[in-house]
Amino acid sequence: MTKRTSLKLNDERQLLFDKASEIVARDASDDPPRSDVIDAALTHLIESYKNLEDVRDEYPPQTVKDCCNTSVLGMRYRTSIDKKWR
Template sequence: MTRRTSLKITDERQRLLDEASAIVASDQHDDPPMSDVLDAALTHLVESEENIQNAREKLNPETIQQFNTSVLGLRYRTSVESRWR
């Protein structure tokens, strides 16, 4: 990952940030800072990957594949991979 000094907020990225903010907010009047929303999203991504890896030892591949997302997905007992880029 390269470090950048600015983050371009496209319409799609803003929509995702708004949806994530609603999830992170403690109630409908809470407006969490973007840093909290990004931290929560990154933590969720890392924990999801760990959970999928741990589940591989306990569940069959068809069950695990039900939890695939556009970011994390399991190929038939090979690896967890990022579908971004």
């Protein structure tokens, strides 16, 4: 991973940040710093990935997809989004 000093926000990414900030905020008047929003999102991503890996061999693919409420169960940076169990 390369280290970058700036984060460019197109309209779609800004919308995602706004939605994520609402989730992380304590209440309607709270405006959390972007670094806190990014930390929360990264922590959630890592925990979700671990949870998926923990149950992958225990349950059928469709059950995992339904319970995790996702159709995407694997990602590759700049390559594709894979649905591993199709």
